[in-house]
Amino acid sequence: MRGRSLRPGVMTVLEARDVTKTYRDGGHVVHALRGVSLTVARGEVLAIEGPSGSGKTTLLCILGCLLTPTSGRIVIDGREVDAHRPRLLRDLRRRSIGFVFQQFNLFESLTAAENVQYGLNLKGWSGPRAVQEADRVLEAVGLEDRKDFLPRDLSGGQRQRVAVARALAGPARVLLADEPTGNLDSVSGDRVLGLFRDLARSEGRALVIVTHDPRVRTIADRVVTIRDGQLLHGES
Numbered sequence: 001m002r003g004r005s006l007r008p009g010v011m012t013v014l015e016a017r018d019v020t021k022t023y024r025d026g027g028h029v030v031h032a033l034r035g036v037s038l039t040v041a042r043g044e045v046l047a048i049e050g051p052s053g054s055g056k057t058t059l060l061c062i063l064g065c066l067l068t069p070t071s072g073r074i075v076i077d078g079r080e081v082d083a084h085r086p087r088l089l090r091d092l093r094r095r096s097i098g099f100v101f102q103q104f105n106l107f108e109s110l111t112a113a114e115n116v117q118y119g120l121n122l123k124g125w126s127g128p129r130a131v132q133e134a135d136r137v138l139e140a141v142g143l144e145d146r147k148d149f150l151p152r153d154l155s156g157g158q159r160q161r162v163a164v165a166r167a168l169a170g171p172a173r174v175l176l177a178d179e180p181t182g183n184l185d186s187v188s189g190d191r192v193l194g195l196f197r198d199l200a201r202s203e204g205r206a207l208v209i210v211t212h213d214p215r216v217r218t219i220a221d222r223v224v225t226i227r228d229g230q231l232l233h234g235e236s
Helices: 056-063 086-095 112-122 127-140 156-168 186-203 214-218
Strands: 012-025 028-041 045-049 071-076 097-100 174-178 206-210 222-227
Touching (some): 028 056, 045 056, 045 186, 086 097, 112 127, 156 186
Parallel strands (some): 045 206, 097 174
C-alpha cells in the first residue's frame, strides 16, 4: 500500500468500519471480507488492487449498497447504511452513488443517450435537464457522435464509455468503478482515467476503483491492496 494521509479538515464521504462478509458454500464457510476498514475523502481517488478472489468486488458492492455486510458499518455522505431500511438503500444508490459495472449493464433497446438519461431519471432528473446532462457526459467520454447508437452498434470500448458516462451523470458524491478500463484501448482508457481524476478534483467526488490496470496508479491518491478478504498492513 502507498499514498498520503488525509489532510486535516478534509471531509470523509465514504467510510467502512470492521466490515465482514461471510458466505456458506454447502457445509463450508467462506470469509469473503475479514474486518475491512477504510475511509475515502471528498476529492480523493482510491485504487483497490488484489488478485482474483481476494474480495475486491465484494467490497465494492458493499460500499455501493448492492450487498449487505455480515457485520460492520458503512457510512455514505454522512448517512449510515441500514439494511433494514430498503427505501434508504434505494435512495443512496440512486442519488449518492455512481457505479461503473464491469459488464456494462446497458439496456439494449435504448440508445447511448437514453441509457444515460434513464440513469438520471432514477436520480430524479428529467426532461431537458436530463438530456443536456447526458449530452455533456457523453461528450466528455468522447461519444458525442455515438449518442444515438444502440449498444449492439457500439464496440466493447464504446459500450464501456457509455457505462462510465451513466455513472458520471448527475450529482453522485461517490463513484465506484469495477475494472473501468478493462475493455478500453490505451487512448480511451487514458481519457476515462483523466476524466475520473478531473471530476474528483473539480467536483469533490470520492472515487473508488477496483483494478488490475497499473495505469490507475497514475491518478490515485492512494493504492490499497486486498488479499484473502483483508487490507494489507492497515490503511495509510
